[in-house]
Amino acid sequence: MLTFTLRRISLFIFTMLVLTLLSFSLSFLFPGDTVINHSGQTNATAAELVELKASYQMDKNIVKQYGAYLGHILNGDFGQSMASQSPINNEIIELLPATIELSLVALLIAMLVGIPLGFIAAINHNKASDNAILSFAMIGYSIPVFWLGLLAILVFSITLGWLPSAGQISLLFEIEFVTGIQFIDILLSDSPYKWQAFSNASAHIILPACVIALAPATIFIRLSRAAMIEVLAASYIRAARAKGLTFQQIIFRHAIRNALIKIIRHVGLQFANLVTIAMVTEVIFSWPGIGRWLIESIFQRDYTAIQSGLLVLSCFIFIIHILTDFIYAALNPLARGNKHGA
Amino acid sequence: MAREKIYLEEVFPSPFMQLWGIFRKTPVAMVGFCCFIFLILLAIFAPIIAPYSPVDGNLQMILLPPAWHVDGNVSYLLGTDELGRDMLSRLMYGTSLTFGLSFIVVIFSLVIGVVIGSLSALTHGIKSSFLNHFLDVVLSIPSLLLAIIIVAILGPGISNTVWAIAIVFIPQFIHITRYAVKEEFRKDYVLASRLDGASNFRILYYSVFPNIVERLMSQATLAQSAAILDIATLGFLGLGAQIPLPEWGAILANGLERFYIAPWTVYLPGLAILFAVVATNLVGEGIRHALKLRKES
Numbered sequence: 001m002l003t004f005t006l007r008r009i010s011l012f013i014f015t016m017l018v019l020t021l022l023s024f025s026l027s028f029l030f031p032g033d034t035v036i037n038h039s040g041q042t043n044a045t046a047a048e049l050v051e052l053k054a055s056y057q058m059d060k061n062i063v064k065q066y067g068a069y070l071g072h073i074l075n076g077d078f079g080q081s082m083a084s085q086s087p088i089n090n091e092i093i094e095l096l097p098a099t100i101e102l103s104l105v106a107l108l109i110a111m112l113v114g115i116p117l118g119f120i121a122a123i124n125h126n127k128a129s130d131n132a133i134l135s136f137a138m139i140g141y142s143i144p145v146f147w148l149g150l151l152a153i154l155v156f157s158i159t160l161g162w163l164p165s166a167g168q169i170s171l172l173f174e175i176e177f178v179t180g181i182q183f184i185d186i187l188l189s190d191s192p193y194k195w196q197a198f199s200n201a202s203a204h205i206i207l208p209a210c211v212i213a214l215a216p217a218t219i220f221i222r223l224s225r226a227a228m229i230e231v232l233a234a235s236y237i238r239a240a241r242a243k244g245l246t247f248q249q250i251i252f253r254h255a256i257r258n259a260l261i262k263i264i265r266h267v268g269l270q271f272a273n274l275v276t277i278a279m280v281t282e283v284i285f286s287w288p289g290i291g292r293w294l295i296e297s298i299f300q301r302d303y304t305a306i307q308s309g310l311l312v313l314s315c316f317i318f319i320i321h322i323l324t325d326f327i328y329a330a331l332n333p334l335a336r337g338n339k340h341g342a
Numbered sequence: 343m344a345r346e347k348i349y350l351e352e353v354f355p356s357p358f359m360q361l362w363g364i365f366r367k368t369p370v371a372m373v374g375f376c377c378f379i380f381l382i383l384l385a386i387f388a389p390i391i392a393p394y395s396p397v398d399g400n401l402q403m404i405l406l407p408p409a410w411h412v413d414g415n416v417s418y419l420l421g422t423d424e425l426g427r428d429m430l431s432r433l434m435y436g437t438s439l440t441f442g443l444s445f446i447v448v449i450f451s452l453v454i455g456v457v458i459g460s461l462s463a464l465t466h467g468i469k470s471s472f473l474n475h476f477l478d479v480v481l482s483i484p485s486l487l488l489a490i491i492i493v494a495i496l497g498p499g500i501s502n503t504v505w506a507i508a509i510v511f512i513p514q515f516i517h518i519t520r521y522a523v524k525e526e527f528r529k530d531y532v533l534a535s536r537l538d539g540a541s542n543f544r545i546l547y548y549s550v551f552p553n554i555v556e557r558l559m560s561q562a563t564l565a566q567s568a569a570i571l572d573i574a575t576l577g578f579l580g581l582g583a584q585i586p587l588p589e590w591g592a593i594l595a596n597g598l599e600r601f602y603i604a605p606w607t608v609y610l611p612g613l614a615i616l617f618a619v620v621a622t623n624l625v626g627e628g629i630r631h632a633l634k635l636r637k638e639s
Binding site (some may be wrong): 003011015016018019020026029138140141142143144145146147150154269270273275276280281283294295298299303306310313314317318321331 | 364439475476477478482483484485486487490491493494495498567571573574578580581591594601602605608609611612615616619620623626627
């Protein structure tokens with residue numbers, strides 16, 4: 001486990017270096033002055049500019065410049081937003097939790113729907129229900145997410161009027177900002193309307209989360225189907241059957257556990273995909289998250305915001321990636337590397 | 343009576359022809375393949391067969407519903423938008439933008455990715471390990487996110503979108519080529535031709551490529567379905583194709599304001615995207631299915 005951890009940590013450091021290098025070089029690639037792109041201070045006076053140049057070591061060579069930039073990032077200083085002139089780390093702290101909340105709920109829905117469906121398809125391999133689930137997966141995988149979001153709004157918000165179409169919670173509720181994750185904040189608050197607020201927030205999250213969940217769910221269907229088919233063909237299943245276990249016992253005690261382990265490995269990779277879908281969905285559902293903020297910054301040519309948003313988002317994706325790797329290794333001793341006797 | 347065949351010649355079809363033989367027998371895959379060919383033909387011949395211009399509107403015919411609707415007009419089969427532009431013609435021209443461009447983009451990235459990938463498969467040591475790590479990082483960033491960043495650098499517009507998506511798809515082709523070439527190089531037939539004195543490039547060209555071409559095609563279909571969705575999404579967000587261009591995502595975004603009174607301006611381009619992506623995915627599924635069957639036989 002130790003070598004495994006060390007390997008992951010070295011990969012993490014390497015990735016972070018590449019990502020910061022990328023966002024550092026973005027300042028040179030974007031139009032405009034590099035130091036202004038780094039700091040976002042568009043209205044700086046001449047004296048302030050000199051100070052900024054000194055703090056980013058702009059007169060030294062490129063390696064030192066990168067070091068100075070890295071120092072700023074490590075101190076939590078992402079500069080100012082060019083559009084609003086407020087510090088970017090404050091904006092990110094406010095917006096990132098909303099995205100985390102939305103994407104985790106969507107991931108949960110995707111797994112809860114996708115994995116059982118995949119298992120059902122695998123158990124009925126090459127039968128009608130298998131084909132039906134596979135065709136559903138194909139369509140779900142191919143549907144453009146923005147179109148699906150619009151159709152969902154048209155059907156469930158406008159025509160049927162069941163669910164709200166925009167925002168995180170109704171503006172009537174005043175929830176104090178503590179963690180930024182709406183559900184936790186509501187539970188922490190001492191408002192008398194706590195449960196109304198909670199149900200309102202849940203009603204707001206259902207539609208965007210389901211829209212985001214569809215594409216990853218279809219991928220989970222395919223993954224879990226493939227994993228289950230592979231497990232059911234394994235010899236230990238045949239041994240269990242020979243022992244005279246019933247079909248339910250084989251599936252629930254032996255097959256599902258072994259198939260689940262194979263799926264967990266892919267959750268990290270799917271999460272990256274899910275976050276991108278979430279970015280587009282946030283725009284459609286006016287969700288106050290970092291994806292919408294990032295896309296708005298592109299329209300406003302807010303280069304400092306773009307580069308820090310990219311850094312934070314990919315950092316978040318990568319941390320989840322590593323976390324799932326650890327969960328996988330904790331659950332599956334075979335993945336920890338040193339194979340004894342192999 | 344003349345006998346045409348004097349002796350029975352045993353013919354071994356090439357790996358590619360074996361694959362085609364299996365592929366042809368899967369009806370669903372063939373339907374997808376026909377749709378795919380149809381879309382390519384449409385993309386090429388759209389300017390000839392489209393009934394109207396995609397950008398000039400007819401102001402007498404604003405927001406006409408599709409022809410099957412009570413108020414529809416049969417000369418505008420799929421209705422018109424808020425400027426009286428014929429939806430059918432716009433969707434046809436859109437095929438060459440969304441579908442045609444994605445096809446070209448994927449071919450372009452495929453060629454560059456294969457060249458870099460096969461060169462890097464022949465390298466060893468620290469260079470190779472660095473490339474491996476670097477590719478892992480790039481591949482862990484979703485293609486759309488990376489495309490959005492590149493568009494942010496280059497500025498919005500259809501040509502910048504195309505460049506962004508081409509750049510984004512190169513790493514995955516490098517990765518798959520590298521992996522496939524390394525795997526093939528360990529096999530005995532490569533050793534055999536090496537013992538014959540063939541150089542690395544000769545082995546690559548005559549021995550390895552014919553054996554990995556299907557895997558590359560399968561990856562290309564995956565990349566293309568992602569490319570169609572990415573081009574459309576960027577168009578929808580306003581970062582891709584700009585206003586008068588009939589790109590499917592942009593048409594959809596354009597209809598958004600009149601979503602409730604003219605829903606066909608939103609659901610038709612969406613259906614077009616769905617159709618193109620499903621057709622591409624069916625072809626990809628067919629290739630993967632055939633690959634699996636060929637491996638088993």
